[in-house]
Amino acid sequence: MQDDLIRIEKMVKFYPVMRRGIFRSKQTGVIRAVDNVTFSIRRGETLGLVGESGCGKTTTARALLYLTAPTSGRAHFQGTDIIEVFERGAKEEILRIRRRLQYVFQDPYLSLNPRWSIAETVLEPFRVHRHLPENQWDDRLMELLELVGLEYYHAWRYPHEFSGGQRQRVGIARALAVEPRFLICDEPVSSLDVSVRAQILNLLIELQEKLGLTYLYISHDLSSVRFISDRVAVMYLGKIVEIAAVDELFARPLHHYTYALLTAIPIPEPDADRGHSVLKGEVPSAVNPPPGCRFHPRCEAALPQCREMPVELAPAGDEHLVACHNPR
Amino acid sequence: MGIVRFIIRRLIFMVVLVIGVSILIFFMINAIGNPIEILLAERPGISPEVIESVKQYYRLDRSLTEQYLSWLGNVLHLNFGNSIVYNQPVGSMLVTWGWETVKIQVLAILISLALAIFIGVTAATRQYSKIDFGVMSTALLGRSLPGFFLGILLILTFSYWLGIFPSYGAYSTRSPLMGSALLDSLWHMVLPVMMLTYFNTATLTLLIRSNMVDVLRMDFIMAARASGLSAGRVVYRHALKNAFIPALTYLAILFGLMLGTAPVTETVFTWPGLGFLYITAIQQLDYPVIMGENLIITLMLVIANLLTDIAYVFIDPRIRLE
Ligand SMILES: Nc1ncnc2c1ncn2[C@@H]1O[C@H](COP(=O)(O)OP(=O)(O)OP(=O)(O)O)[C@@H](O)[C@H]1O
Ligand code: SF4
Ligand SMILES: [Mg+2]
Numbered sequence: 001m002q003d004d005l006i007r008i009e010k011m012v013k014f015y016p017v018m019r020r021g022i023f024r025s026k027q028t029g030v031i032r033a034v035d036n037v038t039f040s041i042r043r044g045e046t047l048g049l050v051g052e053s054g055c056g057k058t059t060t061a062r063a064l065l066y067l068t069a070p071t072s073g074r075a076h077f078q079g080t081d082i083i084e085v086f087e088r089g090a091k092e093e094i095l096r097i098r099r100r101l102q103y104v105f106q107d108p109y110l111s112l113n114p115r116w117s118i119a120e121t122v123l124e125p126f127r128v129h130r131h132l133p134e135n136q137w138d139d140r141l142m143e144l145l146e147l148v149g150l151e152y153y154h155a156w157r158y159p160h161e162f163s164g165g166q167r168q169r170v171g172i173a174r175a176l177a178v179e180p181r182f183l184i185c186d187e188p189v190s191s192l193d194v195s196v197r198a199q200i201l202n203l204l205i206e207l208q209e210k211l212g213l214t215y216l217y218i219s220h221d222l223s224s225v226r227f228i229s230d231r232v233a234v235m236y237l238g239k240i241v242e243i244a245a246v247d248e249l250f251a252r253p254l255h256h257y258t259y260a261l262l263t264a265i266p267i268p269e270p271d272a273d274r275g276h277s278v279l280k281g282e283v284p285s286a287v288n289p290p291p292g293c294r295f296h297p298r299c300e301a302a303l304p305q306c307r308e309m310p311v312e313l314a315p316a317g318d319e320h321l322v323a324c325h326n327p328r
Numbered sequence: 329m330g331i332v333r334f335i336i337r338r339l340i341f342m343v344v345l346v347i348g349v350s351i352l353i354f355f356m357i358n359a360i361g362n363p364i365e366i367l368l369a370e371r372p373g374i375s376p377e378v379i380e381s382v383k384q385y386y387r388l389d390r391s392l393t394e395q396y397l398s399w400l401g402n403v404l405h406l407n408f409g410n411s412i413v414y415n416q417p418v419g420s421m422l423v424t425w426g427w428e429t430v431k432i433q434v435l436a437i438l439i440s441l442a443l444a445i446f447i448g449v450t451a452a453t454r455q456y457s458k459i460d461f462g463v464m465s466t467a468l469l470g471r472s473l474p475g476f477f478l479g480i481l482l483i484l485t486f487s488y489w490l491g492i493f494p495s496y497g498a499y500s501t502r503s504p505l506m507g508s509a510l511l512d513s514l515w516h517m518v519l520p521v522m523m524l525t526y527f528n529t530a531t532l533t534l535l536i537r538s539n540m541v542d543v544l545r546m547d548f549i550m551a552a553r554a555s556g557l558s559a560g561r562v563v564y565r566h567a568l569k570n571a572f573i574p575a576l577t578y579l580a581i582l583f584g585l586m587l588g589t590a591p592v593t594e595t596v597f598t599w600p601g602l603g604f605l606y607i608t609a610i611q612q613l614d615y616p617v618i619m620g621e622n623l624i625i626t627l628m629l630v631i632a633n634l635l636t637d638i639a640y641v642f643i644d645p646r647i648r649l650e
Contacts, residue, residue: 018456067550098556111547113566115644125555160646174551 004040004076005182005214006064011037011073013056013063017287031286033059035238037073038313041182046208046215048229048246050222050261052283056238057218058106061184064216065101077101077182099129102175106187108167112159118145118170119155125177144173147210149203165196172203176211186218201228222261226250234258237286237294240313244320254316254327257295293325301326331641335634342630347400349626354396354619363412363613364388386412399619408623409616413608418620422602426624428498429594429601432517433586436524441579443529445572448536449563452571455541463533470530475589479523479596486519493518496598520597524589528582535578539571573643577636584632587625 013034016027034056041047049057063070066086075083082097089097105111112121122144126137142152148169159167168188175183185204189197201224207213219225225232226246233243234255242255253259284290290297296306303326313321363386364379383389387398402409408418451463487495494500494516504512543549544567552562590603598604602621609617 062550065554067553095556098554103551103554105547105551107547111551113548113552113570114646115570124552124557128556158646171551174555178555 003043005043005078006041006216007076008040008060008064009038009074009076011060011063011075012071013059013068014071029287032238032289033286034063034070035289037235037238037240039233039240039243041214041216042231044208044212044214045230046217046228048225048232049216049218049235050220050225050232051235052220054283054286055235056286057220057235058186060235061103061186061216061218065103065184067103095129099131099178100181102178102180102183104168104171104175104183104185104188107191108164108171109159109191111171112167114159117156117158118150118162121159121170122155122173122177125174129178131178140177144177147176147207148173163196164192165200168192168200169203172207176207179211180213182214182216184216184218187220188217189224190219190221197224204228234261237284237289239294239323241295241324242320242322243313244322248318248320252317252320254320254322255295255324256299256301256328259328260298293323301328331638335638338634338637342627342634345630346623346626350400350619350623351396353622354399354615355392357613357615357618358392361613362388363615366613386410399616403623408620411609411614411617413612413614413617418616421605421617422620422624425600425602425605428599429587429590429603431513432520432524432593432599432601433590435517436521436528437579437582437586439521440525440528440532443525444532444536444575445568447529448533448540448571449568451533452537452540452544453559453563460537463537467530467534470526471534475523475527475592476596478526479519479593482519482523483596495519498600520593520599523593523596527589532575532578532582535575536571539574540567543567543570569643573640576639576643580632580636584629586628587621 011034014030015033017029017031019026019028037056037060039047049060051057059068062068063073064075066083069087070083073083074081077097077100080097082101085093085097116124119141122141123137126132126140132140141155145152145154150166150169150173154162154166154170159170162170172188188204189200192200204215204217205228208215215228217225217228229246231243231245232249233240234249234257235241236257242249242253242258244252244254249258250262253262284294284297290307291310292308293299293302293306293311296302299306306325309325311323311325313323316322316327364383367382368374368379380389387395390398399409406419408422410416411418411421414421447463451460454460483495486493498513498516499509500512500516505515506512544563549562549566552566553559557565587602587606590601591607592603593599594601594603595607602624605617606621608614609621
């Protein structure tokens, strides 16, 4: 598609499983954290990425930004192969990409350096990129704090003087400091009080409209995903199993895992067929994922071929992709 | 609370503590025995008149409380009394012998600090690599080795077999090395400093490495990388300071306890420092020397503590003095 801002192609990230000895360690296997993942994010949209804890959402996002080097795979930003740039590009070129792609972290208690004032934290990208002359930093800092709903006097405070919601605003201000086009929001509200979650989500929506941003919104909380996303990708054990527009996905989930997730939402869904199919069993290990469809040990509709035949995303209706031998 | 008020309060507390410790030590020494008994045991033939005059000279005929108060009064005038064994003023002895101790200890602490930061950071940024394993095993071994054992190994290797460094003393008794007093002194310092450095570095490296590993896992490190900061600058700007602060306490302990580790090193290398003096003073119950040394040990510990607390305030914005 032409209007793709980001395209991730065959992204793979394996972590070695080591057995530590006294003098050396031996690799005994691999965790297939992200296993051959392909999807695109369109300019100006919010793509939600959902899945249970440990399914590889964060790893996908970090591999995309090369915060952990992917094992293999490509990622394109506006047609540029950014993995290539991160691996072999000149320093200026890497910085140019970094400026455009930013990250908001899950836990604002861990993502701010406790010994740095807010001003130091938000201005750090200015020191790295030098995209503004120094005499304008103060004005820009004021602008940024206002943009995320903080006061100017907050600049000289330290993270421990703020609430979780305020810290997350600081994290957002830092990400916006370099005028990015694309923001990864990795569970930006899941560590916050329920009462401030909506505020932060609304702030993100407002910023998206004001600044023309594109989001990858990661969460295991389906109600916030439904609230903020245009399209949703569902991930299970390192694989994307379904992608569709948000209304389509919630109304017509095709993958049995998606369906199970949806029926597990705590809020009442009057029009949904509240089946009995709540997720059963443990999430299998990503070290030795089941062959065939990775969901088959927990799937009620599993066919014999589900156990052996791998299954890839395929079109199933209007811009709806699903990886299932026997869709609902 | 203002920092000045905090310091004043701590200073008052320090005075109380130092006096308390000195009372305790004084009465403990006397519970063990007194120098006259040792003198008698060594030379049984001494006449009672001589003993009486010695007792009077050192005021040992007074009550213990009187003896203590007169010691304290003199200390307030910076008079620490005379050594019973060396018959010299304790004050000037503490200075001359103390210099020998401080010389090797401070040098060892500075060297180990530089080494520990370099090695600790190298190991932490390569967690679970061969380098990391090597560093960890060497450091763990270093901490579990008894102090005198390493000293003896060093003497065996560098003095006995290789014959390149002296095994005892701080100065050559005959002609100094290459005719230079400074070179000669440094030459004698090599082995004791090596021994001290090894032990300091072992613990400091382990501390810095493990703190560093913890800090490097934090999301703000990731955030700095996402900002475009290079890996090296991330370590330097974000991780090192955060990792170093917990090690600061240990550094202060090293300074404060300088005299605590001195006896072993100085006995192994026959080094004319306060540690060596301390051991001989205890053997002879030379109480003015013991009391003087204890005063210094206590003062160094409390001062090191106070300085760490103050340093924390300047380094860590979250800490407020209470
Ligand atoms: N640095 C690492 N070293 C080894 N294994 C890792 C590392 N980071 C993640 N993993 C493993 O990779 C898998 C995917 O982890 P990831 O953090 O991407 O999951 P997630 O979907 O973001 O989960 P959560 O909702 O808990 O954040 C997990 O099995 C995890 O244990
Ligand atoms: S592929 Fe088979 S096992 Fe997997 S979800 Fe579809 S029906 Fe179930
Ligand atoms: Mg995650």
